Amino acid sequence: MNNTNDQLQPIALKEWAVAVKALTEGDLMLVLRKGGIAEETRDFRLKAPRFYLMPAYEHQRPELLKAPYQDAVRQIMDKWKPGAETVEIGAIAEAVDDIEIYDRETLDKLQDFHIWTETFAEERLKWKRTKPLHLLLLRVSKLKKPLTLPMLDQYNGCKSWVSLPDDLDAPGAEPVLSDEEFNQKIDQIRGALGQPSKS
Template sequence: MFIPESIALKEWAVTTKALQEGAQIIMMRKGGIVEETRHFEVRSHTFYLYPTYEHQKKEWIKESHRLEIDETLVNWDQTGQTVTVSACAKVVESIEITDTEDLIRIADFHIGTDAFAEERLKWKRKQPLHLLVLRVYMLENPVTLPVVPEYLGCKSWVRLEQDRMEAAGPLSPVLNDTEFEKEHLRLKHALAT
């Protein structure tokens, strides 16, 4: 088992929920509006999943998962003073997507609509869309953190307080080895056709 660095990747809470439930093993990234480097980079191959709530859009989520946005809002601190981190991830593979045909091939592997995926690909058109294949682990003890100014804004990565994250305890994989490998191979096959 690994110990994640005290860095977290920000992602919509509904996508984080899908990853935590094994409904998907991928995350599509282009980078936040205020990225220091102007494009997305994998800063760490192990990281916590930091759920975000403000910009989730139901119309960009497949019909079968739209109600899950409401489910994510149940435990959201709407005052914006705290956030609860419940999972971490390890990057197994990073794939660059540059065309719509590849987006069509991976449509069954995420909860976003085709329009959402196309929008991600089109934004910053000269930059590839990063498809991160993630092995996700649940924290035995989810950690509730105060939201500090450094966590705010449209950026991908935030540095968490290491001493607070040490309370997370052991990790347990969302999918067992066989389940994960099966899904990873299915994804590879889809991209190869």
């Protein structure tokens, strides 16, 4: 992912702004998704292997986050202006794995690797019980210059994916973690799940 936009489609994954911040700072390596309420299929699907990360501000609440991240979300929400005319995108991600989770036991093994409370993570698992919770392991790169886009109506709402302008001209990007750091952290997550290392 070094300094290339090859195969980077004009599509963004919406995720809580506090999670995007943690991903961009290298503190978080994964997201847990089941699809948004406004999703056309109501199921989560990985629409592209590489994509932009769009911060979302709806539904963020400190009590749904572990203690170290509660102040961060408060600071983000204090700066957020409802009805803002623009949205800033500062990172892209590559999904290096999409692991389906069906049970609480597996989810509990990830407790040390994400920012959400145990209760909230379990609620995500239980929502639409017949559908798996998708664990996306992400390699994140920070754009050298953030993109500022007009906030369109189609970006609003509880959805996983949004389409961006086709003529989007993104600057270069640098991985937030070195290859060694990234592989080490990913191996820790896979090890907790009893999966073999792929590095």
